[in-house]
Amino acid sequence: MTEPLRVAIAGLGTVGAGVIKLLDANGALIARRAGRKIEIVAVSARDRAKDRGVDITRFDWVDDTGGLARHERADVVVELIGGSDGPALTLARETLKQGRHFVTANKAMIAHHGLELARAAETTNAALKFEAAVAGGIPVIKGLREGAAANEIGRVYGVLNGTCNFILSKMESEGRDFGDVLAEAQALGYAEADPGFDIDGVDAAHKLAILASLAFGTRPAFDQVAITGIREVIAADIAEAASLGYRLRLVGVAEANGTGLFQRVHPHLVPLDHPLAHVAGSLNAVVAEGNFVGRLFFEGAGAGDGPTASAVVADLIDIARGEFGPAFAMPADALAAEAGADTGDRRGRAYLRFAVADKLGVLAEIAAAMRDAGVSIESLIQRGAMPDGSVIVAIVTHEGPERSVAAALDKLRGSPSLAGEPMWMPILG
Template identity: 75%
Template sequence: MTEPLRIALAGLGTVGAGVVALLDANAELITRRAGRTIQVVAVSARDRFKDRGVDLSRFAWEDDTRLLAEREDVDVVVELVGGSDGPALALARAAFGRGKGLVTANKAMLAHHGLELAAAAEQAGAALKFEAAVAGGVPVIKGLREGAAANELRQVYGILNGTCNFILSKMETESRGFDDVLHEAQAAGFAEADPSFDIDGVDAGHKLAILASLAFGTAPTFAAVEMTGIRHLLAADIAEAAALGYRVRLLGLAESGVSGLFQRVHPYLVPLSHPLAHVTGPTNAVVAEGDFVGRLLFQGAGAGAGPTASAVVADLIDIARGVTGPPLAMPSDMLARADRADAGDRRGRAYLRFTVEDRVGVLAEIAAAMRDAGVSIESLIQRGSHAEGGVLVAIVTHEGPERCVAQALERLRGSQSLVGQPMWMHILD
């Protein structure tokens, strides 16, 4: 009889407990699909005595997570601790140092240290799997790494943060303000007490760096990801987008071209004809454009105990089957070190929103700044008074270089006519 795949589990939060529950509930099915049993032998977490809804008494306990990698009865370590450095990174390095495989849901660690860890796994002849790190239970990592492996991918983009999509969907359907919906998301468990990583685009940036590496054969470069979140979005922006035939979505977008690798997380106006406009709630969706396969759409639950645990166990099944290969789709020494593409060279249309003083000459000042920067205005709409004081001015530009829009906003910086911070959203055409 084939020996079981013996795993150690670090981190027993909702996902870690979900992994144990899933291995218990679907044990027979998993064994048949994997060709052998997958057996938890040891676990580690901060609180040994917390009730997690699953029986942990049958497993050995290690107070120090790094000791999981030292155990002779462990083949694969599952890291669900989180954090780009600290215990998670120490455990990953220890696992590869002992020749053991690693399964992780840790997008921050991979975005910052993915190249190092991929090289360490290859040198050790060990597996590094991370399906759960991007889009929860949606098999987008496998889809890019294996399903689209024969294609040259031109672009990868999508909704990578369920918290932001939940907030935007609520603002859209219920005409509510950002702060109000954020508080509801926190109460419902969709947002952390400190939501900065989500609403400022950092979480999506981590995921985008991983997707870009897989899609374009480049080393993960999180430091090159441009990030703008949804913190300053108004209900009026949602309403204006709807009036123009768009919905607002926070997108992560990456492209590889002759000028280098472009990676950006930013609010976009998405046309109603695009499938991403209809992705609502805490759902993730990723689009990849290939030269032979065309458009691929991956969509599903991006977080939660069940979907994320499903992705973790799917990786374990692959390892049990002996399905490994280079973690980042090609050997780490073949990954390109791409230059950072200049966003200013990109061409497109933009939505700009200003809150301004209600007085003569303000529109002329804005129009002059646009003119002097070479920005052509397609439409300009002025609305009535706003809660912040002043009136709202919304502009849609004709297609042009992003550098010109940035220059126009810089010309208006510090203007006594503006109340609050302007909002710049790109239009996905």
């Protein structure tokens, strides 16, 4: 009889407990699909006595998380601790050094240290798997690494953070402001007490850096991602987008087109006829555009114990079958060290929002700044007064280089006519 695949788990939060529950519930089916049983032999967490809704007394308890890398019966270590460095990275390095397979849901660690870990895995012929690190239960890593492997990917982009999408969807459907909806998201558990990692776009940027590496055969380059979150989005932006035939989404976009690697997370106006406009609530979605397969669209739950545990166990099934190759779809040394692209050269349409003093000459000042920077205005709309007495001016530009829009905004910054910083959002093409 084939020996079972023996697993050690570091971290017993909602996802770790979810992995145990999933293997308990579907163990027989998983064994048939994997060709052998997958069984947990050891666990480690901060609090041994905590009630997690599962029986952990049947597993070896390891006080020192790092000890799982050397556990005598473990074939695979599953890391669900989190954090780009610290214990998670130490565990990853030691596990792969020992020649044991490593599975993680840790997008920050893969975005920052993926190249190093991929090389370590190749050195000892171990698997490095991270399906759960991007978009929860959506099999987008496998889709890019395997299903679309024959294609040249021109662009990969998507809604990559459920917390931001929940907030923007609520603002859209109920006409409420950002701060109010954020408080509700925190109360419901969709947002952390300190929500900066999500609402400032960092979480989405980690995922985008991983997707870009897989799509384009480049080294993970999180430090090249331009990041703008959703803190400055107001209800008027949502309403204006709707009146123009768009929905507002935080979108991560990556392209590699010969002039460098472009990676950006930023609020976008998304046309209503684009599938991303209909990704609502806490869902995630990823679009990849291949030169032979065309547009691929992946949508589903991007977080939560069930979907994330499903992705972790899918990686374990691959390992049990002996189906694993290079972590980023090609050997680590074949990944290109691509320079960051100059975003000023990108062409597209944009939405600009200004809060301005309600006085004569303001519209002329804005229009002059656009003219002098070479920005062509498609439409200009002035709305009613805000609570502070300012009024909203919204502009949609014709297609043009982003460098020109940036120059126009620089001309206007500091103007006494403006009540606060202008807001710029690209329109998804």
